[in-house]
Amino acid sequence: MERFKSNGGEHVNNAYDPTLDDPFYEASFPNGENRTVRPSVVSAFGHDTLDRVPHIDFYRNAGSVSGHRAVRPSLQELHDVFQKVSAHLSVNDGETSDGTPSDDLESAAPVDKSQGGVKFGWIRGVLVRCMLNIWGVMLFIRLSWVFGQAGWGLGIVVILLSCVVTVITGLSMSAICTNGVVRGGGAYYLISRSLGPEFGGSIGLIFAFANAVAVAMYVVGFAETVVDLLKDNALLMVDELNDIRIVGCITVVLLLGISVAGMEWEAKAQIILLIILLVAIVNVFVGTFIPATNDKKAKGFFNYNTKIFLENFAPDFRKGESFFSVFAIFFPAATGILAGANISGDLRDAQKAIPKGTLLAILITGVTYLAVALCVSATVLRDATGNLNDTVALGTLCDGSSAIACELGYNFSSCAVEKCNFGLMNNFQVHSDDYGVWVCPGFTCQRSQSLPAKTPENKRIFSNSVSPQALCKDNIYKALHFFAKGHGKNNEPIRGYVLTFVISVAFILIGDLNAIAPIISNFFLASYALINFSCFHASYAKSPGWRPGYKYYNMWLSLFGALLCCVVMFVINWWAALLTYAIEFLLYIYVTVKKPNVNWGSSTQAVTFVSAVSNALSLTAVEDHVKNFRPQILALTGSARSRPALLDLAHSFSKTYGLCLTCEVFVGPRSEALQEMNASMEKNQQWLRKTKRKAFYAAVACDKFREGTDSLLQASGLGRLKPNTLMMGFKKDWRTAGTESVQSYVGILHDAFDYEYGTVILRMNQGLDVSHFVEAEDEMLKAAKEQQVLENEITPSGGKSRGLFRKSRNSSQQVLTTRVCGPPPEHVAKMNERLLEASAQFKKKQPKGTIDVWWLFDDGGLTLLLPYILTTRKKWKNSKLRIFIAGLPGRGELDKMEMKSLLKKFRIDCTDITVIDDIHLRPTSDSLQELEEMIEPFRLHEGVKDTAEAEALKGEWSWKITDEELNTFEEKTHLQVRLNELLQKNSKSANLIIVSMPIARKESVSDYLYMAWLDILTKDLPPTLLIRGNHKSVLTFYS
Secondary structure (H helix, E strand, O other), X not given: OOEEEEOOOOOOOXXXXXXXXXXXXXXXXXXXOEEEEOHHHHHHHOOOOOOOOOOHHHHOOOOOOOOOOOOOOOHHHHHOOEEEEOOOOOOOOOOOOOOOOOOOOOOOOOOOHHHOOOOEOHHHHHHHHHHHHHOOOHHHHOHHHHHHHHHHHHHHHHHHHHHHHHHHHHHHHHHHHOOOOOOOOHHHHHHHHHHOHHHHHHHHHHHHHHHHHHHHHHHHHHHHHHHHHHHHOOOOOOOHHHHHHHHHHHHHHHHHHHHHOOHHHHHHHHHHHHHHHHHHHHHHHHHHHOOOOHHHHHOOEOOOOHHHHHHOOOOOOOOOOOHHHHHHHHHHHHHHHHHHHHOHHHEOOHHHHHHHHHHHHXXXXXXXXXXXXXXXXXXXXXXXXXOOOOEOOOOOOOOHHHHHHHHOOEOOHHHHOOOOOEOOOOOOOHHHHHOOOOHHHHHHHHHHXXXXXXXXXXXXXXXXXXXXXXXXXXXXOHHHHHHHOOEOOXXXXXXXXXXXXXXXXXXXXXXXXHHHHHHHHHHHHHHHHHHHHHHHHHHHHOOOOOOOOOOOOOHHHHHHHHHHHHXXXXXXXXXXXXXXXXXXXXXXXXXXXXXXXXXXXXXXXXXXXHHHHHXXXXXXXXXXXXXXXXXXXXXXXXXXXXXXXXXXXXXXXXXXXXXEEEEEEEEOOHHHHHHHHHHHHHHHHHHHHHOOOOOEEEEEEEOOHXXXXXXXXXXXXXXXXXXXEEEEEOOOOOOOOOHHHHHXXXXXXXXXXXXXOXXXXXXXXXXXXXXXXXXXXXXXXXXXXXXXXXXXXXOOOOOOOOHHHHHHHHHHHOHHHHHXXXXXXXXXXXXXXXXXXXXXXXXXXXXXXXXXXXXXXXXXXXXXXXXXXXXXXXHHOOEEEEEEEEOOOOOHHHHHHHHHHHHHHHOOOOOEEEEEOOOOOOOOXXXXXXXXXXXXXXXXXXXXXXXXXXXXXXXXXXXXXXHHHHHHOHHHHHHHHHHHHHHHHHOOOOOEEEEEOOOOOOOOOOHHHHHHHHHHHHOOOOOEEEEEOOOOOOOOOOO
């Protein structure tokens, strides 16, 4: 008995057990031939074949106790060139026994300095500004209260903890600022350019809001002082709370006018304010050495005294206060460290100015806070009545908190039972009452600088200066773009000022400094946490682009700073912290969904890349397992827009869970092809992103199409992330395309089988290629743009063209007509309409219907897996699976039960299983006649020639179909015709038909005969997929 053996000697499957084959017997065929065949195959298909029908034994694990594991023929065995030998069949299993840029102006040209923009150095621009903001309202009207509540022991901890947060944040900010040119936008710029627009946009908005609220805090502090003066002189207008609101609103209106005057005026004014403020701070220290009068002693001030200092060491929290509530009220005093960074666009050299000025400001102001606080703690009692008559004889012994006062000659014991108005715990104006006349002007000036200092920072975030880098100008939040418009030589954003003004007034109406301060603390801590995390993230990514000029930072210290900020936020107020992060998360989601078209080279991109490489490498160490198989599609779509139906179906298979490559081969001279390919790369990938196709675009340039496809098949992918399934369209014009084109197409299929790819061919009667529509659309858009340019040149100011320009105007109107052809004939227009409709068929939701799966040959399960995947997609949820299998005559019910059991084990539902037991019947004469007409132009007809002439014809027309070939593969040819008849009968109304693809053995089946098989098999059917897996299991019923 003659058998076939593969010439691919390396493809030997030792797991194959020939004893599992059905017994052979002699069968008679209609043409009179007698052959030895396997009954299970010949009964179903009418001819002997190595292909096996789907069976449960192919999917068992080795050593299965429930049944013997069968091994299906390998793809190489079906496809390789075979030689006739007298031997048993040697089969290779192939598997082991285990089975357009938006309004982002990042690259804008530098602003011409000659246009008059104000630029500051590190002292005026950063140091002075940071000190003015850090020496905030807390220095004069809350620092004494903080040390009264916490004592100077925990009070020092409060200041040091604030300084730790600000110093770590300052180091992180310095590193980020020196990693490239820093432009306007402050904290928003730093975070957005480091972590990306999602984080930068969310925290930038929160930070801008915090700055606006800070304006309210400073103004309310100023109003408190003014109202205290009015109260002392009996000049209250309504009551204390409403007077604070009135004075605050009037003040913020006046200071808005100062800000509108411009940055240069505001900077000069701040120098004057700083001088007055420094004098006031010096006055505090000087006042501690001036001998205390009886009036001051009655109010608790006694100059330096060791006993007072020791008495004030321990905490004495009252009215529900705690360490962290006191810290929350004090922390805004440390939030001015970003004052310099917030006007980074107005600095001459931001890279040098911001680190130097910020860190020096933190040092100076930190020492100042400690010195002032310790002076207060050593000179002022916690409680005092202010009554000159509350005196006792020196040396009188008292109990409780008034013991020290008694030793100093005063009896303040009444403060234990009733509220007193003086002392550290009761009088917010300790400095002005006790330390001299310069203190009141000092902190009045300090508060007066709040809006001029804070509003320019805020407007750099809500808007921008001459350097277009802020939130509104980046156009991340469309609604805020209105506030980006600037006025004057410094591009002052008046609208941004007004927005800040409105927010400030809203919080001024609260009228309580202790209520406003924790809100600011929460927002600033969130901002500082992200600045620190930005530095850590950029360092952790180890991107070559992370090269900060400032070297005195540590990534782990930055991470510690970020975690510290988060912990402090939650300890201060857990629900406010949750609310802050909820708002930030919602803003993050908004920006993520909107996907602003910006690319800032963020560390998020770098970490994503590192993670992708790391995960890809880790996958290489893990062997593939059938349970984790997923189709990785390499789709030969040409341009991403050329075959939308093919791309949509491929995308449905992979979705976001698998790899999908849409590939194009540029054929032609290398120089021209490369130029065209390079121009299309980014364009096609952008189109995929815009249309939300989760796919990659890949292209190669080659002299021949098959060579390019061969390169794609071999080199595409990375490690385990590489395609395993080739998907392409059916070559509808194979009868007119020419021999070379057909050979190239069939050769690609052979190559795919050789590389063990699963192969999928999509056929739609209307066709797939819409590239001519795409080209026409591009041509029309290009012509329309040219026409618009010409018209703009003709009428530059919007007026009508006259005289000299009339000829040009006529030419511009003819651009479209000269470039774009007129309407096509009616029959062509209808064909185009049907083609366009078909091209969008898989993009829309599919109507109720069926996906008919003709699983004729066991290819590892890919023919069943792909349609199952489709049914899990929303667009295909109304399409139900129907399974058609080849069966033996007389045992249809048994075959149906076996397939039903197999599908149940695979956990794949279907509405019906149909056993086709008459596939082996001869096709009708009409169908055979249609096939004859199809292949007639490509037949050699050497049978009617003598031997010499026949051999000569074979040599000259080697690609043609010989009579010998037709006789050899007559049964397989008739099978394709018969299958089409059955498909017409059973699946004509299906939404999609999936059929096992026939395989043409190399050097045995000619290219034209194979194309005829594919054509006659899928002719006049609904959208049809021909699928052939690589004969390795992709389905399993084991857990």
